[in-house]
Amino acid sequence: MSVAEFFSMGGFGYYVWMSMGMALLMMLSEIFVLKSQRKSMLKQVARVIRMEKNR
Amino acid sequence: MKINWFKYAAPSTFYPLAGKIIPFFAWSALLLIVGGLYWGFFQTPELLSDQKQYYRILYVHVGSAWMSMWLYIVLVAWALIGLVFNTRLSYMMAMATAPTGAIFTFLTLWTGAFWGKTSWGTYWDWDPRMTTELILLFLYVGYMALQSAIDDTRRSDKASALLALVGLVLIPVIFWSVNCPDPNQCAALHQQSSMSNIEPNIRIAWLVTAVGFWMFSFMVILMRVRNIILDRDQHTSWVQGLDEVRK
Numbered sequence: 001m002s003v004a005e006f007f008s009m010g011g012f013g014y015y016v017w018m019s020m021g022m023a024l025l026m027m028l029s030e031i032f033v034l035k036s037q038r039k040s041m042l043k044q045v046a047r048v049i050r051m052e053k054n055r
Numbered sequence: 056m057k058i059n060w061f062k063y064a065a066p067s068t069f070y071p072l073a074g075k076i077i078p079f080f081a082w083s084a085l086l087l088i089v090g091g092l093y094w095g096f097f098q099t100p101e102l103l104s105d106q107k108q109y110y111r112i113l114y115v116h117v118g119s120a121w122m123s124m125w126l127y128i129v130l131v132a133w134a135l136i137g138l139v140f141n142t143r144l145s146y147m148m149a150m151a152t153a154p155t156g157a158i159f160t161f162l163t164l165w166t167g168a169f170w171g172k173t174s175w176g177t178y179w180d181w182d183p184r185m186t187t188e189l190i191l192l193f194l195y196v197g198y199m200a201l202q203s204a205i206d207d208t209r210r211s212d213k214a215s216a217l218l219a220l221v222g223l224v225l226i227p228v229i230f231w232s233v234n235c236p237d238p239n240q241c242a243a244l245h246q247q248s249s250m251s252n253i254e255p256n257i258r259i260a261w262l263v264t265a266v267g268f269w270m271f272s273f274m275v276i277l278m279r280v281r282n283i284i285l286d287r288d289q290h291t292s293w294v295q296g297l298d299e300v301r302k
Contacts, residue, residue, distance in 0.1 A: 006096075010108035017250050019112045019166040020092075022121070026158050027271060034278040041285040046302045048289050 064142045068294045069189070074279040080274035087267030095260030105236060109173040110257065116166040118265035119159045122272055123191060126156035126227055131223045134216035144280075146212035149219065150202055151280035155272050157195035157267070163188055175244055183232035184245035194222040197301045207286065 009016045063069050095114045133149035168178040175287065179185065198215050205211035232294065233245050253261075288294045 009111065010110040012173055016107050016111050016171040019115050019169045022165050023115045023162055024068070026162055030155070030158060030275050030279075034275060034282065037282050038278070038285070041282050041289075042300055044296075045285060045294055046291045049295050052290075 061142075064140075064144050066144055066288055067291075068145070069144055070281055070284050073281055076144060077277050079273055080270045080277070083262050084267050084270035084274055087263050087270060088268075091263030091265075091267055094126040094263065095257065099254075099256050099260070105134040109170065112166050112170045112173070113257075114260050114264050115168055117261045118268040119166060120188070122268050123156060123160040123163050123188070125269075126152055126231060127191065127195070127219075127223070127226060128161060129155060131219050134219045134272045137212060138216050138220075141286075143212075144284075147280050148276070149216060150212075151276045151283055153195050153199050153202070153277065155275050157192060157199070159252060159268070159272075160188065160195060164192065167207040171244075180244050184229065185277050187229040187232050191225055191229060194225060196220075200220070205224065 007017070008011055063072065092114060095111060102227070130149050130152040133145045133152065137145035138148060151254070164185070172178045172184075198219050201218055202211050202215040205214060235248050285294060294300070
């Protein structure tokens with residue numbers, strides 16, 4: 001099986017790769033969003049600590 | 056040996072524990088999903104030659120569909136534990152489950168549309184299975200919207216838990232919308248689920264990918280609940296004393 005044959009999926013390439021691609025996109029972006037959310041949460045906690053110290 | 060489960064119901068004990076087990080779920084998710092898809096794409100060429108290649112959509116579709124329903128049951132279980140025992144962590148777990156459930160529901164509909172176009176000639180139809188799955192997506196979104204619409208966390212936790220509990224009636228409807236006892240009575244476009252008479256190699260790819268999705272759900276839900284704990288407990292001394300917080 002050649003690479004082109006593999007990607008064409010017997011003429012159904014568009015349907016198969018749209019499905020696989022969306023699944024990959026959704027799952028990777030979920031991880032990415034959670035990681036950046038964690039970063040901003042930790043910054044937020046640091047800000048709270050500074051505020052409470054200055055009071 | 057007696058384990059004190061309530062000890063782990065405290066966010067301060069659960070937070071580090073969750074952090075420790077996340078890598079385990081991350082690696083098993085990666086291995087299972089890659090392995091399942093590898094099997095499905097490269098070990099089934101003679102089964103899925105020519106016109107049948109669109110069957111590969113189902114490797115993602117089946118796992119997503121199972122997770123979309125299963126995660127709703129998990130969400131309701133956490134909400135129920137929260138309502139009965141009034142434990143803060145269970146509400147946070149319910150809240151952390153919803154977005155992942157919504158994502159899998161969306162993926163089910165999306166991959167189902169592409170499957171439908173190839174096998175039934177249409178992206179969408181108001182067939183019982185598709186319609187109820189769409190309502191499930193609205194339920195997840197409704198739960199999240201209600202949760203974020205009420206400022207007081209105790210109230211928002213309880214109100215959204217009740218909404219989730221009422222929505223549970225939908226799950227058996229989704230399940231039996233294609234698996235009804237008398238097939239003549241449901242005029243569904245969607246195929247009946249047939250785990251037993253599917254080709255073993257394809258079934259392996261389905262199952263392994265689905266378990267991979269389950270491990271993925273564990274990972275992201277634990278990641279999200281840790282973020283929620285940080286948010287809700289930001290004024291406590293244990294969060295402020297964490298090593299990862301830069302003071």
